[in-house]
Amino acid sequence: xxxIFITSQYRRYRFCACVxxxxxxxxxxxFAQAISGKCVGVSDGDTITMLIEGHTEKIxxxxxxxxxxxxxxxxxxxxxxxxxxxxxxxxLDRVGIDRYGRTIGRVYIEGKSLNEELIRAGLAxxxxxxxxxxxxxVLEREARLQKKGLWVDPQPLPPWEFRKAKRGASSSGxxxxxxxxxxxxxxxxxxxxxxxxxxxxxxxxxQFNCRNCxxxxxxxxxxxxxxxxxxxxxxP
Ligand SMILES: [Zn+2]
Numbered sequence: 001x002x003x004i005f006i007t008s009q010y011r012r013y014r015f016c017a018c019v020x021x022x023x024x025x026x027x028x029x030x031f032a033q034a035i036s037g038k039c040v041g042v043s044d045g046d047t048i049t050m051l052i053e054g055h056t057e058k059i060x061x062x063x064x065x066x067x068x069x070x071x072x073x074x075x076x077x078x079x080x081x082x083x084x085x086x087x088x089x090x091x092l093d094r095v096g097i098d099r100y101g102r103t104i105g106r107v108y109i110e111g112k113s114l115n116e117e118l119i120r121a122g123l124a125x126x127x128x129x130x131x132x133x134x135x136x137x138v139l140e141r142e143a144r145l146q147k148k149g150l151w152v153d154p155q156p157l158p159p160w161e162f163r164k165a166k167r168g169a170s171s172s173g174x175x176x177x178x179x180x181x182x183x184x185x186x187x188x189x190x191x192x193x194x195x196x197x198x199x200x201x202x203x204x205x206x207q208f209n210c211r212n213c214x215x216x217x218x219x220x221x222x223x224x225x226x227x228x229x230x231x232x233x234x235x236p
Contacts, residue, residue, distance in 0.1 A: 035092045039085040039107075044069055045077025045118055048085060048107065050092060060102045061115045062095045063131030064124040065159045072190075073150040077123035084117060085109050122149025125158055154234065155204035191217040191236055193228045205234035 040056060041049030045066030050057050066077035085107065093106040107114040118124035119136055122143040126136040144151045192208050193200035193215035200215070200223040201208045217223040220236050230236050 035094065036089060037092060039088055039090050042078060042082045042086050044074065045081050045123060047102070048081060048114075050090065050107075052092070058102045059092060059105050059107060060098055060100075061118070062104045062106050063127055063133045063136045064115050064118055065127040066118060066124045067150055067156075068159050068162055071157065071159060071162055072153065073123055076149065077118060080118060080121055080123055081114065084112075085114055090114070119143060120148075122146070122151045127160075129160065152235075153202060153204050191220060191223050193217065193223055198228050199231050200228040200236060201231045202234045202236035205231060205236075207231060207233070 035052055037050040037052035037057075039048050040051045043049070043058075046061040046064055048059050048061070050059055066081075067074040069075065069078070088109060091108040092103070093108070094103055095106065096104045098104050115124075116136065116139055119126060119139040120143060126133070126140040128137070143149065150156045191200050191202055192210075192213040194207070194210055194212045195215050196212045199207075200217065200220070201210075201213065202220075207213065215223075215228070217228075220230070223236070224230075
């Protein structure tokens, strides 16, 4: 009996040792994945092109989703990514490949993570559907609390819903009402004014759809220029 016990103990130790060695090996492999190259293109906030050993590679930044170009802050996200990495030497940590054949990865510049910097600035969402990275989740929460970038809007439209709405609108498969509502809040009317009180609100404010909120403005300047005052709650 004792001998059998010792043997099974030994087997357990041997198993643990194997697991440990495998862990160390894969740890080393993941380090070997850090690749250096030059950023030669920025398509939008979360997609860049790198030149690596003579070939170009499109990189979709892992774990984040920037507003689309025609959404609020889409251009600002692209601008920040350009300022940080365009024309510079960067490091890439490959995470995987998406369904369009693009590399999914983390991009680093001078030790800083581009993925994290975009979220920190309030110019990207943590892409929860594809990432459970708790660091990105924390950064998004902080940006939200500080109302940075796109979080000045209390109810910004997530880019994945924006894309879904666009797809829905262009094919009969989608829910047309959802598509319409989403597109309307994303593109058409950014501000509404109360024609009685002459106070105007941003999309997302509780008062945005009030009974007298029938004046529509594409910009806050447009509202102010015709004598409307900003709402104290949503501060458009
Ligand atoms: Zn308001």
